[in-house]
Amino acid sequence: xxxxxxxxxxxxxxxxxxxxxxxxxxxxxxxxxxxxxxxxxxxxxxxxxxxxxxxxxxxxxxxxxxxxxxxxxxxxxxxxxxxxxxxxxxxxxxxxxxxxxxxxxxxxxxxxxxxxxxxxxxxxxxxxxxxxxxxxxxxxxxxxxxxxxxxxxxxxxxxxxxxxxxxxxxxxxxxxxxxxxxxxxxxxxxxxxxxxxxxxxxxxxxxxxxxxxxxxxxxxxxxxxxxxxxxxxxxxxxxxxxxxxxxxxxxxxxxxxxxxxxxxxxxxxxxxxxxxxxxxxxxxxxxxxxxxxxxxxxxxxxxxxxxxxxxxx
Amino acid sequence: xxxxxxxxxxxxxxxxxxxxxxxxxxxxxxxxxxxxxxxxxxxxxxxxxxxxxxxxxxxxxxxxxxxxxxxxxxxxxxxxxxxxxxxxxxxxxxxxxxxxxxxxxxxxxxxxxxxxxxxxxxxxxxxxxxxxxxxxxxxxxxxxxxxxxxxxxxxxxxxxxxxxxxxxxxxxxxxxxxx
Numbered sequence: 157x158x159x160x161x162x163x164x165x166x167x168x169x170x171x172x173x174x175x176x177x178x179x180x181x182x183x184x185x186x187x188x189x190x191x192x193x194x195x196x197x198x199x200x201x202x203x204x205x206x207x208x209x210x211x212x213x214x215x216x217x218x219x220x221x222x223x224x225x226x227x228x229x230x231x232x233x234x235x236x237x238x239x240x241x242x243x244x245x246x247x248x249x250x251x252x253x254x255x256x257x258x259x260x261x262x263x264x265x266x267x268x269x270x271x272x273x274x275x276x277x278x279x280x281x282x283x284x285x286x287x288x289x290x291x292x293x294x295x296x297x298x299x300x301x302x303x304x305x306x307x308x309x310x311x312x313x314x315x316x317x318x319x320x321x322x323x324x325x326x327x328x329x330x331x332x333x334x335x336x337x338x339x340x341x342x343x344x345x346x347x348x349x350x351x352x353x354x355x356x357x358x359x360x361x362x363x364x365x366x367x368x369x370x371x372x373x374x375x376x377x378x379x380x381x382x383x384x385x386x387x388x389x390x391x392x393x394x395x396x397x398x399x400x401x402x403x404x405x406x407x408x409x410x411x412x413x414x415x416x417x418x419x420x421x422x423x424x425x426x427x428x429x430x431x432x433x434x435x436x437x438x439x440x441x442x443x444x445x446x447x448x449x450x451x452x453x454x455x456x457x458x459x460x461x462x463x464x465x466x467x468x469x
Numbered sequence: 470x471x472x473x474x475x476x477x478x479x480x481x482x483x484x485x486x487x488x489x490x491x492x493x494x495x496x497x498x499x500x501x502x503x504x505x506x507x508x509x510x511x512x513x514x515x516x517x518x519x520x521x522x523x524x525x526x527x528x529x530x531x532x533x534x535x536x537x538x539x540x541x542x543x544x545x546x547x548x549x550x551x552x553x554x555x556x557x558x559x560x561x562x563x564x565x566x567x568x569x570x571x572x573x574x575x576x577x578x579x580x581x582x583x584x585x586x587x588x589x590x591x592x593x594x595x596x597x598x599x600x601x602x603x604x605x606x607x608x609x610x611x612x613x614x615x616x617x618x619x620x621x622x623x624x625x626x627x628x629x630x631x632x633x634x635x636x637x638x639x640x641x642x643x644x645x646x647x648x
Contacts, residue, residue: 164506164525166576168564173573175564236562237581243541243559254565255540327534328571328638392637465571465635 173329173461179234181453185348186227187319188341188449192349193220194264194312196366197271201305204298206274210358217272224268228261253321260314267311270294270304316342323460331398331456331463334387340380341453347373348449351423351442367431370445374424381416398463407459415455419448472531472615473550473588474643475602476625477524481609484509484522488601488610492526495589495600499579504586505601521648524601524610527574527586528634528642529553535566535575544583550614552590557582571638588612615643 168175193216200206200213235241245262249255273290281288294300320338327333350370357363388399402411423441430437484507492498492505505526512519533553536544543559544566546552555566560582567575567583578584589599593612597603602610613622622645625631631645 163508164503166502166573169567169573169576173568175567175577234563236564236577237560238562240541240559240561240581243543243561247540247542249540249542251537252540252565254538254563258540325538326565326569328569461568464573465638 173464174458176234176457176461178454179230181450181457183227183231183234184319184322184341184457185450185453186223186230188316188345188453189348189352189446190220190224190227190264190268190345191312191314191316191319191342192345192347193223193352194268194271194308194315195346196349196353198305198308198310198312200362201271201274201308202302203305204302205362206301208359212353212357212359212362213271214275215356216353217268217274218277220268221265221272224261224264253318253325257318257322260311260318264311264315267304267307271308274301274304313342316345319345323456326460328465329398329460329463330392330394330465331388331401332460333395334384336380336384336387337456340377340384343373343377343380344449344452347377348446351445354427354437355439355442363437364431367427367437370442371424371427371431374420374427374445378416378420394463394465398459401459401463402455405459406462407455410451411455411459414451415448418444419451420445423448470548470616471550472643473529473552473593474613474615474622474645475588475599476611476613476622476629476631476645476647478607478609478611478625478629478647479521479523480647481607482522482524483607485606487604487606488524491600491604492586492589495592496587498584502576502578502584504584521646523634523646525572525574525634526601526644527553527570528572528640528644529586529588530640530642532640534569534571534640538565538569540565547590549590549594550588552588552593553585554587554590555583555585571635571640572642 164170197213197216200211205211206213232241244258247255248259274294276287276291317338320341323332324335324337347370350366350373354363354366354370357366385399388395401407423444426441429435486507489503489505489507496504498504505524508523508525510521529552533546536546536553540563541559541561543556545554545556547554562577562581575583575585592599598612602612611622611625613620615622625647626645629647631647633642633645
């Protein structure tokens with residue numbers, strides 16, 4: 157071995173931390189989106205809207221299952237020691253958000269599947285007649301359906317919050333080290349999911365309702381982002397430096413243009429006009445909201461890794 | 470229970486990097502990676518200039534964010550000397566510990582697990598000093614038990630001024646820089 161350098165130059169660490177690439181922000185985005193879809197679907201079950209045949213609560217579970225599986229595969233791709241992934245499920249470590257996140261995901265699947273069983277795909281019903289019996293069993297019990305809705309909302313909330321806690325628990329990265337980050341990711345997930353449902357809903361009432369809800373989520377998201385930044389700006393020197401990464405630093409252009417302007421303000425204006433019947437509902441605003449949510453995760457993950465305590469390290 | 474720690478005399482350290490080379494040889498650290506490294510800090514303007522050379526590594530903190538965030542228990546505090554270690558067979562390479570360490574003292578070994586300074590626990594358990602301490606030509610590095618009031622390290626910390634790295638991170642690091 158011929159190695160001349162004896163100062164630190166470790167891959168993924170220097171000159172600044174870059175251990176997490178596209179896989180983690182994508183996973184966090186998907187986690188938030190699925191959390192939002194679970195809460196929306198759960199709310200429709202709880203509020204008995206499932207009685208309408210074209211209710212979106214019949215199509216959301218399958219979409220959630222597919223999208224969440226993509227997210228988990230993305231998480232798997234990020235692991236450096238992939239063959240040992242099963243170790244996640246031989247431990248439950250309370251102090252590790254990643255550990256309880258792994259267990260939340262295990263709980264999330266059966267809850268979404270319970271919702272999915274209310275309207276399984278035709279080929280499943282043909283191949284597995286027992287499933288049809290389960291579907292009938294569920295449909296005969298309105299209280300059970302409401303309970304499935306409640307559990308979907310609770311676990312959806314836990315999933316959405318956990319995606320933020322995963323980062324905010326890291327005291328070493330000043331940008332992430334704010335408990336409001338979990339609320340931001342939950343609200344952003346809800347807004348993305350509401351936008352998605354707004355886009356795919358067949359039922360006109362649902363589409364109107366979700367467009368209005370999305371407007372509220374977008375306003376709330378703006379408020380939470382402001383709280384996050386104010387919180388950082390009123391703390392220590394390193395936290396101020398972290399906030400400035402977004403405000404006027406290397407991530408400012410992407411943050412202001414793609415997250416704030418194109419991801420929140422413009423779609424909010426479009427959707428406000430749509431719900432007031434000034435213009436027609438189109439997929440433009442929802443797509444902007446969803447892409448804005450994805451870019452928000454990328455910026456937070458990348459800028460957070462960039463933020464640190466001291467430059468001399 | 471012992472609590473191993475290290476005191477590094479910055480008045481004696483000349484930044485020769487023998488500690489870095491010794492660590493690489495002793496622990497077969499892969500090419501391109503370092504478990505310890507040298508940082509030279511220059512502060513002030515001439516003629517009021519201060520220079521400090523620090524041999525840095527994992528701080529084997531008392532409050533260990535890397536151990537807390539590990540989802541599988543691979544990162545753990547050893548029974549002997551409260552040294553922070555990684556169990557290679559439990560590590561899934563999620564990199565949470567790398568992000569959680571305010572000192573960026575960890576890296577991913579090309580074999581896929583999180584890697585870092587072990588205080589050469591395999592040597593210490595045999596009654597030897599860590600490789601870096603052993604080779605230091607200026608004898609600026611001192612290794613010992615913080616819980617033993619008669620240890621050399623405790624005497625040094627009682628008689629000399631010292632500082633730790635990033636005490637504001639709340640980790641209570643156990644590498645002390647004597648000034």
